[in-house]
Amino acid sequence: RTEEDEWYANRLVNEALLEVDHHGYGPVHINVPLSEPLFYFTAEALPSVRRMVRRDMSDEGRTLAFFLKEELPKYRRVLVVSGQMSSDEAVGVAACLSGSRVAWLTEVLGNCPSASEAVRGFDALLYAAREEDLQALRPDLVITVGGHVVSKRLKQFLRRTPSLVHWHVSPDGLPADLFCALTTVVEASPADFFRLFFRSEALLSGAYAQLWHESCARLASPETGYSEIYAVRRVLEALPPHAVLHLANSSAVRLAELCRLPEGVEVQCNRGVNGIEGSVSAAVGYAAVSDRLNFLLVGDLSFFYDMNALWNGHVRSNLRIVVLNNGGGAIFHALPGLDMAGDTRRFVTASHGASAAGWAESQGFTYLRVTDTVSLLAALDDLLDEAATAPVLLEVFTDAETDAEEQRNYYHAIKEEWKNFLR
Template structure:
């Protein structure tokens, strides 16, 4: 019988799936539940060595003889540190030694508990991965522990071999019960490489055939022609839906660049109708991060997440990661296309029908109005930087010309440095560089324009509603009178004096007419810069208009329209007979 502790059954399930069978055990009680569970399973080959110093070297010998990973398992306290000499030896010999170190709960650290010290990072300089596990009390804990165990076991053989530590907190081993007759089949994450066999690629292509395949194309600044060509073959083979946004800077076949709005429109709809079988992610972050997680996380094991990335890191935002393809994107798409048959999937068409119904904002004077006017007037083939927070989200509600390359500091999504980045970019090009930025982000980084390398081709659309409107968005209107002071950093500051002092041509707008006139001058490339247009609006109005626009994306109405359209199409087909 196996332990009823889900952390232990998850651990043993993955040890078996990764083929780690040899376990060297030293005596103690904190790891009793682990060892007793292993004793119940003939898969595990157990060796008993009393002295931990000798036990770890014993395991090193087993690794040398078998050429496979071997685990050592001990109780908490100083028994752990006795592994030290062997861990260092394994590190420099590059041997896959797995340390399963039992521990007490971290809350007891430094509280005069028996057999306890900070053992989780004991070998931090001599292990390839250090995984601190936790008690499993809910689904989130289980996802976390599953990910960490997978990450640790993969690290044993990733980019060369070496030791790995998994530190396992166990609250009370004396009270553990053993009633489970079988281990659960928990998620195993596989890492694949460019040298996979043709049979492996063929099996992967079969998994995609006639399935609902979703591509999430993240932020990228440069897409080689070879990658684009390989991807077009993949699209032709599997007919996926390709979800992008302004930061993807890709407009190939099957792409939908209004994903931010699409996902909001589907929120109240029957999600299962639009859920993928397999979602494939590549490149960086995306503006619709929160929205795509809301769609995919609740789907359970019904969806697989495949991630392409040359660094092979485990990134599991949807908590459904099953495959990591550590290889160039071009190779991934070419290999799968080579083994494909023509797909009969209509998944893209399903999404595209909704996309066609999404309206661009048609609003009165506000931040959203100014952004729309600006995007519609942007010249072709210019570079556009968009600051984080509200501007990058609101820009996603409008179509930007494909010739315009879009940039944003979306790595961490912070507001600091947005203008400095744009100023640096403009200094390195003769092309016109535009920046769309909110007031708090501007004033936070205002020294960016106090710069001797300031380009004459640099233009700024500054949205000033006297505070951070994004902080108003989730809060109730009745709090409007108390929000500005601390929550949304209310102010009555204009950038006019500062920008004129550093050489900008300054323009201002307070209504639709002055906004249109200002944008005409801002986007006129015959005008010598640098130029700024400061658009003044009211936070409360901006928030209200944006919320009303999101409400207008009536999910159920959109779904009804699509179904009615499909019904009418079917009736027309039937009339022919």
């Protein structure tokens, strides 16, 4: 039995018990596998285990407001993490957190207004900083709102935080034990929760939020040579402010996190499926009923898997697709310890020599081919042209090994920036 096994069993039992009285009462069933011998009970006492509770706006007399007033004085360093949200939800959260003394982290999927007080770029900080540098950034309480969080480094950082207390705020009241420390599920909209949160007496540390801001502000976004990361930054940072950006999974959503999107850009993503399928179909369908320019950032395998989505009668000129073609699943080049010698590369990355050109042009797309910085900058005008009468597909050709090297250089430069700051 491992610690992860124990956490998983604890989580399943808590989730089952939370459902006993969730919007009605009913039985739950928990399977407990037993090993022989079955008749000897040698433990003198049962261990203390984590218990999850659910709070809502009424809570049978023990109101959420009373719970907050009782609990919040225990915490000084409060960290809010907003995951994937719609633009309307994000604006509501931003309005509640404006001027507050909590540290607030978000990603591009969070759709928070660029002018808000949210901390961005924290993934680079968590990469660059040493373990001892991060001690002052560890929270007493973390509150999550919204859906999925992309940053693996944030998840690992919080899972390593001793005695962490985690509250998850969700309108459906369902648990999300993202950091293996969930104790309270709050069934409420984030806006309703934060209105009550800031009415409660609390000794929050404004210095803690300031430390997150200042630490992330120390790290610039290093320049790179022509590569996948270079192309993504040039395209996304040039988007018109009223655009909708659709992100495919794998490399696309991670590379987007390295960019500062223009104010007003709305982000959509099939996050949670963690697969390559459906990204093109979702973007085509969304653009068909949208009055805005819709841009899809998608990898080559994801595009080719779903390219029949272009074969319908509802593709409009407001659709712009950017295909990152580096000849396969290049994200595997970034995984440590994976030997790409021999046939491994072909089978692991599904390497290929295909192009989207013929299919895109046969379906009425204006096709743009990019192979270097000059052709990329020249193609941006056509990609961003709002007066275009046909949909546009821009195919960015890069080399997978160069892409991996440029990403390593990018993060190495960030780490050097942090070291220089400490000096």
